[in-house]
Amino acid sequence: MKIKVLFVNKTVGSWVKEGLTEYKSRLKRYLPVEFIELEISSTTKRKNQEILDEESNKIMSHVKSSDHLILLDENGAHLSSEEFAKWLNKKFISIQGDLIFVVGGAYGFHSELKERANEQLSLSKMTFTHQMVRVIFAEQLYRSMTILKNEPYHHS
Numbered sequence: 001m002k003i004k005v006l007f008v009n010k011t012v013g014s015w016v017k018e019g020l021t022e023y024k025s026r027l028k029r030y031l032p033v034e035f036i037e038l039e040i041s042s043t044t045k046r047k048n049q050e051i052l053d054e055e056s057n058k059i060m061s062h063v064k065s066s067d068h069l070i071l072l073d074e075n076g077a078h079l080s081s082e083e084f085a086k087w088l089n090k091k092f093i094s095i096q097g098d099l100i101f102v103v104g105g106a107y108g109f110h111s112e113l114k115e116r117a118n119e120q121l122s123l124s125k126m127t128f129t130h131q132m133v134r135v136i137f138a139e140q141l142y143r144s145m146t147i148l149k150n151e152p153y154h155h156s
Contacts, residue, residue: 001095003031003098003101003141004036004101005100005103005138006038006059006101006103007035007036007134008102008104008105008130009038009040009105009130010039011131011134012131013131019134019135019139020035020134023139023142024138027138027141027142027145031145038058039058040105048107052108055113056113059102060116062100063116064097066096067097067098067099068091068098068118068119069100069102069116069118070099070101070102070120071120072103072104072123073108073122074122074125074127075120076119076120076121077119078124079121081143081147081154082156085144085148088144103130104130123140
């Protein structure tokens, strides 16, 4: 099993790139993780639905029928770090394909993508930029692995 994290649009800002590089490096000792940027055409003068259609098509091009698709969405389930680690552990045992997490664009997710998704998770009741979510989520993946391995990174 592999974890793939799909990001709508490019990663901007050196601090975001550095954060992703750091956590990808830390995560590789536990399991294969792939961060994938999905380039979207310019959104200038385009309707929201056109943008959602393109994003959905690009996301689905990375998803196989056996994959477990999780949308990171403000309306998703709220889990503590410990709960997320337990949740991940159950997925490692119970699913056949890859775990695919998606950080969407500014307009949320297409309704068809929501229907295909196996689950939706929220990182917080607060709102973060899509760039910040990349690093926050990468850190939470790393934190969950250290929790599962009983390593001292997480202090509860």
